[in-house]
Amino acid sequence: MSDESKQQHSVIGPDHQLPAPPPPSSRSKLVRAVVWVVLLLVFALGFYLVLRHHDDTTKSAAPRRGPGGGPVTLTTATAQKGNIGVYLDSIGTVTPVYTASITSQVTGPVIAVRFKEGQIVRKGDPLIEIDPRPFEATLLQAQGVLERDQAVLAQATMDRDRYREAWARNAIPKQTLDDQEKLVLQDAGTVKNDQGTVKFDQIQVDYCHIRAPIAGRVGLRLVDPGNVVQNSGTTTLAVITQIQPITVIFTVAEDYLGQIQPRLRQQAKLAVDAYDRAALKQIATGTLLTLDNQIDTTTGTVKARATFDNKDASLFPNEFVNARLLVNTLQGATLIPTSAIQHNGAASFVYVLTNDTAHMRSVKPGVMEGQTTQVTGINPGDVVANSSFDKLQDNAKVIVSTKPIPAATAGSSAP
Numbered sequence: 001m002s003d004e005s006k007q008q009h010s011v012i013g014p015d016h017q018l019p020a021p022p023p024p025s026s027r028s029k030l031v032r033a034v035v036w037v038v039l040l041l042v043f044a045l046g047f048y049l050v051l052r053h054h055d056d057t058t059k060s061a062a063p064r065r066g067p068g069g070g071p072v073t074l075t076t077a078t079a080q081k082g083n084i085g086v087y088l089d090s091i092g093t094v095t096p097v098y099t100a101s102i103t104s105q106v107t108g109p110v111i112a113v114r115f116k117e118g119q120i121v122r123k124g125d126p127l128i129e130i131d132p133r134p135f136e137a138t139l140l141q142a143q144g145v146l147e148r149d150q151a152v153l154a155q156a157t158m159d160r161d162r163y164r165e166a167w168a169r170n171a172i173p174k175q176t177l178d179d180q181e182k183l184v185l186q187d188a189g190t191v192k193n194d195q196g197t198v199k200f201d202q203i204q205v206d207y208c209h210i211r212a213p214i215a216g217r218v219g220l221r222l223v224d225p226g227n228v229v230q231n232s233g234t235t236t237l238a239v240i241t242q243i244q245p246i247t248v249i250f251t252v253a254e255d256y257l258g259q260i261q262p263r264l265r266q267q268a269k270l271a272v273d274a275y276d277r278a279a280l281k282q283i284a285t286g287t288l289l290t291l292d293n294q295i296d297t298t299t300g301t302v303k304a305r306a307t308f309d310n311k312d313a314s315l316f317p318n319e320f321v322n323a324r325l326l327v328n329t330l331q332g333a334t335l336i337p338t339s340a341i342q343h344n345g346a347a348s349f350v351y352v353l354t355n356d357t358a359h360m361r362s363v364k365p366g367v368m369e370g371q372t373t374q375v376t377g378i379n380p381g382d383v384v385a386n387s388s389f390d391k392l393q394d395n396a397k398v399i400v401s402t403k404p405i406p407a408a409t410a411g412s413s414a415p
Helices: 003-012 026-061 133-168 174-207 254-265
Strands: 072-074 076-078 080-096 099-103 108-113 126-130 209-211 216-218 236-241 246-253 271-275 282-291 301-308 320-337 342-344 347-354 357-369 372-376 383-385 396-400
Touching: 080 357, 126 236, 133 174, 174 209, 246 254, 246 282, 246 320, 254 282, 254 301, 254 320, 271 301, 301 320, 320 357
Parallel strands: 072 396
Antiparallel strands: 076 383, 080 246, 080 320, 099 236, 108 126, 126 209, 216 236, 246 301, 271 282, 271 320, 282 301, 320 372, 342 347, 347 357, 347 383, 357 372, 357 396
């Protein structure tokens, strides 16, 4: 045995052995297993995506069919080239041009009511009679005083004329003539004062016969014969509202003033349609009269007034209506039925039919009037689907039906 071996043997000793290598840890085994699982999942996902892309490409290339494998039966509409109006919608209030609250200008008992509730009256028609006898007596007294003073003036005028002739012959002094001329002026002033009194008393008598100041419809009766009315002007005897013509006051956002004012300066007659509260039934058609002279800073709107003939009395004072102001008319626009436009979130599209196949086409809806909408993205003459949207898909085969499709299959839904 060599010296080195002996030395090692002497250090370790005959009863000792070298330590065995440590076994692999369980944590390392777990990490390797997780890595293999992740790799297998990545490969499986990649294979699935490639396979799906291949299937989608195959399906898109082949024409689609409706449920059951057959073509979709539908009705169609053809895009037209035409004109469509640009409207502004607002809530308005029917406002009479004139409203007269009748009050008494004299004090006295009511002796007659000449109108019926709800009656249409013309300007000048009798309404209420107040006992005129006290005022007629006062008028008669004033007329008597006037006649007396007129006679005094006539006598003074004759004396003045005689004095002028006498003074021309130097028969009287000039002072006598001057005094008489001034006396004539005094009597003339007295006569004028009497004439004013007579006119005032005549007006009081006229006030006893109350007449309609405007043409319109009388409301409910507020006074009865025998009631004593005062000339304070605080008690309303009747209310007359003009209904022909009548106006509608509505608000317009200040952002649209740039579209409306140039048309008004051009003396254009902008049409305004009045609809009922539900905005479904058109009540009347009129024209925009004017805009207010200032903007309401709290709402950012300006008031507008439209006038209506209201021949059939369909607009009632203080009625709430929906007003539609025609601001402009688009010429040569592409028009399709609103029901043909489908929506998927913010996107809009239609199905254009070519060779009995439906092709999805994105469109941008614009102005809508009634059941018609102006769109961009298709051309006039294009035929679009107008029913069976719950069965339609891009590139689906279709059959055009000449009969209406039941409402259950004509609903609008995105694919």
